[in-house]
Amino acid sequence: MTTILRFPLVAATLLVGACVGVLLGVGQVPAAQSTATIYALAVAAYRAVSMLRDLFRGRWGIDLLAVMAIVSTLLVGEYIASLIIVLMLTGGDALEEFAHGRATRELKALLERAPRTAHRETPGKPVEEVPVGMVRSGDTLLVKPSEIIPVDGRLLSAAGAFDESSLTGESLPVEHVRGDTLLSGSVNGEEVIRLVASNTAADSQYSRIVALVQEAAASRAPTVRLADRYAVPFTVFAILLAGIAWFISHDPERFAQVLVVATPCPLLIAAPVAFLAGTSRAAHSGIIVKNAGTLEQLARVRTAVFDKTGTLTQGRPTLQDIYVSPAASGISAAGLIQLAASAEQSSSHVLASSVVDAARSRGLSLLPVSSANEHATQGVTAVCGNRTVVVGKASFVGPATSGFKRADLASGQLAIYVGVDGAFAGTLIMSDPLRKNAVATLEQLRRLGVQETMLLTGDTPSTAEHIAEEAGITRVLADCLPADKVAAVAGLNKRLVMMVGDGVNDAPVLAAADVGIAMGAKGATAASESADVVIMLDDLSKVAAAVDIGRHTIHIARTSIWTGILLSVGLMAMAAFGFVPAVAGALLQELVDLATILNALRALGQGRQSSSRHTERDTVSVGPERSLPPASLHGPKTKP
Numbered sequence: 001m002t003t004i005l006r007f008p009l010v011a012a013t014l015l016v017g018a019c020v021g022v023l024l025g026v027g028q029v030p031a032a033q034s035t036a037t038i039y040a041l042a043v044a045a046y047r048a049v050s051m052l053r054d055l056f057r058g059r060w061g062i063d064l065l066a067v068m069a070i071v072s073t074l075l076v077g078e079y080i081a082s083l084i085i086v087l088m089l090t091g092g093d094a095l096e097e098f099a100h101g102r103a104t105r106e107l108k109a110l111l112e113r114a115p116r117t118a119h120r121e122t123p124g125k126p127v128e129e130v131p132v133g134m135v136r137s138g139d140t141l142l143v144k145p146s147e148i149i150p151v152d153g154r155l156l157s158a159a160g161a162f163d164e165s166s167l168t169g170e171s172l173p174v175e176h177v178r179g180d181t182l183l184s185g186s187v188n189g190e191e192v193i194r195l196v197a198s199n200t201a202a203d204s205q206y207s208r209i210v211a212l213v214q215e216a217a218a219s220r221a222p223t224v225r226l227a228d229r230y231a232v233p234f235t236v237f238a239i240l241l242a243g244i245a246w247f248i249s250h251d252p253e254r255f256a257q258v259l260v261v262a263t264p265c266p267l268l269i270a271a272p273v274a275f276l277a278g279t280s281r282a283a284h285s286g287i288i289v290k291n292a293g294t295l296e297q298l299a300r301v302r303t304a305v306f307d308k309t310g311t312l313t314q315g316r317p318t319l320q321d322i323y324v325s326p327a328a329s330g331i332s333a334a335g336l337i338q339l340a341a342s343a344e345q346s347s348s349h350v351l352a353s354s355v356v357d358a359a360r361s362r363g364l365s366l367l368p369v370s371s372a373n374e375h376a377t378q379g380v381t382a383v384c385g386n387r388t389v390v391v392g393k394a395s396f397v398g399p400a401t402s403g404f405k406r407a408d409l410a411s412g413q414l415a416i417y418v419g420v421d422g423a424f425a426g427t428l429i430m431s432d433p434l435r436k437n438a439v440a441t442l443e444q445l446r447r448l449g450v451q452e453t454m455l456l457t458g459d460t461p462s463t464a465e466h467i468a469e470e471a472g473i474t475r476v477l478a479d480c481l482p483a484d485k486v487a488a489v490a491g492l493n494k495r496l497v498m499m500v501g502d503g504v505n506d507a508p509v510l511a512a513a514d515v516g517i518a519m520g521a522k523g524a525t526a527a528s529e530s531a532d533v534v535i536m537l538d539d540l541s542k543v544a545a546a547v548d549i550g551r552h553t554i555h556i557a558r559t560s561i562w563t564g565i566l567l568s569v570g571l572m573a574m575a576a577f578g579f580v581p582a583v584a585g586a587l588l589q590e591l592v593d594l595a596t597i598l599n600a601l602r603a604l605g606q607g608r609q610s611s612s613r614h615t616e617r618d619t620v621s622v623g624p625e626r627s628l629p630p631a632s633l634h635g636p637k638t639k640p
Contacts, residue, residue: 009043009090017083036079043086044070065235065262072256073582081260084586088593114206115150115184119143121194132201139197143188151184152204153195161189164537234565238262238572245576254578260585261571270560270600277603278553286536287546294532297515298550302494304442304450304543305509307485307501308457308464309351311519311540312471313432317351317414319358321429327403328425336426338364340418343382343389346372351416352380354430355391379417390419397424414463437541438471444544448551452494456485456509485509500543517543553603560600567592 016039023032044067051064066089073082115132119142122128127142132150135141140156143149149162161173164186173189176182182195185206201207242258275292282289289295306312322333331339341359344352345366359366372382379392381400390400394417398404401419407427409415416428442453454475455468464478477488486509489497499506499513502520510516510531518531519538535542571588574580580588 007090010087013039013043013083013087013090017087020080020083033077033079036083037074040070040074040079040082040086043089047089065238065259068239069256069259069262072252072259076253076256076582078253078256078582081256081582081586084583084590085260088586088590115148115201118150135197135201137197137199141195141197143193143195145188145190145192147188149182149184149186149188149195151197151201152199153182153197155180155182156194156196157191160191160193163187163189230561230565234262234568237569241572241576249578251578253582254576257575257578257580257582257585258572260582261568261575261580261589270564270596271557273597274553274557274560274600274603277601278549278556281553281604282546282549285542285545285549286539287542287549288534288536289546289549290532290534294515295550295553297496297532298498298547299554300496301450301498301515301547301550303452303454303492303497304445305454305456305489305492305497305499305513306471306473307499307506308455308459308467309432310502311500312434312438312455312467312473314435316357317354317430317432319354319428320413320431322426323407323429324426325403325405325424327423328420331420331425333426334362334364336418337362337428338367339384339387339389339420339425340391340416340428342367342369342384343372343380343391345369346382347374347380351414351430355416355428358428388421391416393417401425409460409462414459434467434470435540437539441540441544442472444541445547448544448547450498450547452492454488454492456480456488456499482506482508486512489513498543498547517546556600556603560596563599564592564596567595 016035020032020036023029023035047070048067051067066085069085070082073079073085117129118132118135119127120130120135121140121142135151141150141153155176155178157178159175159177161175162182164174164183174186181198183206184199184201184204238259242255242262245254245258246252275295278295279289279292282295289298309317319337322336324331324333324336328336337355337359341356341364344355346352346369356366367384370383372380374380375392375396378396379390381388381390383389390397394404394406394415397417397419398406401422401424404417404419404424405427407415407417407429409429413429413431416430418425418428445453452475453473454477455464455471455473456477457464457467458480459478461476461478464476467473468476477484480488485499485506489499489509489512496514498515498517499509500517500519501510502518506518510518515533516531517533517535519540520531520534520536533546535546568589571580571585571592575585
């Protein structure tokens with residue numbers, strides 16, 4: 001009964017077909033023909049109205065051929081063939097819905113799993129179950145075994161294991177300890193845990209994923225529109241061939257026989273199904289493709305451009321050495337770190353969090369900040385206790401302090417300069433190592449057709465060249481401001497250009513590139529909103545996986561389109577010579593439709609060079625990025 005309600009036209013066509021069969025069985029040929037004719041004409045009229053609506057919307061489909069095939073077969077007395085054509089059309093709609101459901105299964109699973117309630121703890125009151133929309137930042141929540149984490153938060157319990165497969169595609173449970181960030185949409189393990197909410201449901205990770213997925217599912221790709229345009233020459237060709245066959249044979253049945261096999265539903269069904277399948281496969285892998293057209297652009301990428309900090313590198317620099325200026329009277333190494341960390345606690349930049357971590361790991365308490373001002377890509381000025389502290393690049397701290405001295409850095413190191421009360425106080429020497437899977441990711445991109453790679457960074461030439469050499473990147477542009485990155489990408493000749501970044505200062509260049517990919521696991525919202533693709537976990541190999549999915553999807557989409565066209569043209573040629581009777585042609589065309597749609601669903605599978613095996617198990621948290629320090633071979637790097 002459910003199937004009948006979902007596909008009423010298919011059920012009606014089968015019922016009419018059964019009635020016609022019974023009437024023919026009892027010798028009521030005129031009644032059978034009349035029944036089939038009336039029903040087929042009714043369906044033809046319905047499709048004609050649909051065709052006219054599409055024409056007014058600027059889309060030319062294959063409904064004209066379908067309507068002409070139904071009418072022509074009825075005129076020559078092939079009413080059985082007309083019923084089969086009707087079944088093909090209505091069955092094609094059912095197949096499309098099935099294929100759409102199969103392709104979007106992962107996308108629907110996201111929506112169905114969206115958290116709806118939360119268990120909130122309030123002092124002096126029993127735990128209450130509230131709608132997830134009522135949860136506010138700072139609320140303490142209790143999550144029972146196998147329940148979904150309702151909002152982003154920080155773990156209060158000692159430890160816990162969580163299934164994050166719906167967010168990252170990683171099937172193995174992930175262990176977290178007290179203080180770790182938990183993302184909404186992950187599933188709690190076997191123990192009750194407590195967490196403090198850090199976001200509302202609307203601002204949490206899972207809601208972001210759902211919103212991006214809905215945007216992707218609603219989009220139409222350029223190749224889908226290209227498939228629509230194929231319908232115009234195909235329709236003209238089919239009508240001309242049918243007319244020529246009729247003219248030469250003087251048999252009107254030839255006209256009907258050609259049109260019967262000239263209704264390739266896959267022309268308009270297979271490509272959208274392939275793109276939905278590709279989008280679904282990407283979402284399951286933790287890659288959100290915002291627009292189906294981006295899949296085609298990913299397949300055509302020839303140049304890959306990378307930001308450095310938090311993209312190619314781990315994004316969590318560690319403190320290696322401390323230099324205290326002799327002019328900084330009364331300031332020790334511990335005091336220098338304490339002052340720098342106190343100022344940096346007002347910044348969300350990844351280097352700032354690294355300085356704060358270095359202070360806390362040494363048991364240093366942070367001083368209260370009465371005022372703070374962050375200068376984009378340069379550094380921070382803050383009043384900590386009763387002292388004015390300046391932290392950042394050499395170009396930022398140098399002019400603001402007396403006695404400034406650049407650090408002498410080795411390759412791969414970066415310098416964060418500190419000034420206190422107008423005097424240069426010292427330098428923190430840090431290092432941000434290359435990601436473990438960066439080299440493998442670059443190699444995989446080359447196998448996938450990327451011909452040129454480039455590194456754009458605000459860091460110094462020496463550090464940039466060191467990282468580029470380690471990663472195997474061919475071109476480097478250092479000391480970049482956001483505007484410099486946009487200009488550099490615009491000037492590249494080998495198109496299309498893919499830009500990969502994660503920070504606030506990457507947002508302009510991500511929007512300017514042909515394809516912008518944001519490492520959005522813990523990255524800046526501005527970067528994620530500007531990008532075409534958002535990688536929801538901290539794994540650089542997913543960049544290559546996204547390109548692989550795009551190439552695989554576009555290959556399947558085009559193969560499906562041309563398979564449908566070529567098979568139909570072959571059948572039309574045979575029908576023009578009288579080798580395919582109308583009834584047989586209708587049945588053969590149904591098989592063509594089924595074959596091409598099933599082929600389109602192959603986009604759900606793995607590409608031949610899937611990069612999914614290149615994973616980075618040891619993920620790190622990535623924060624918003626301010627460009628890394630510039631320095632030269634003869635001087636220290638400064639902090640972006």
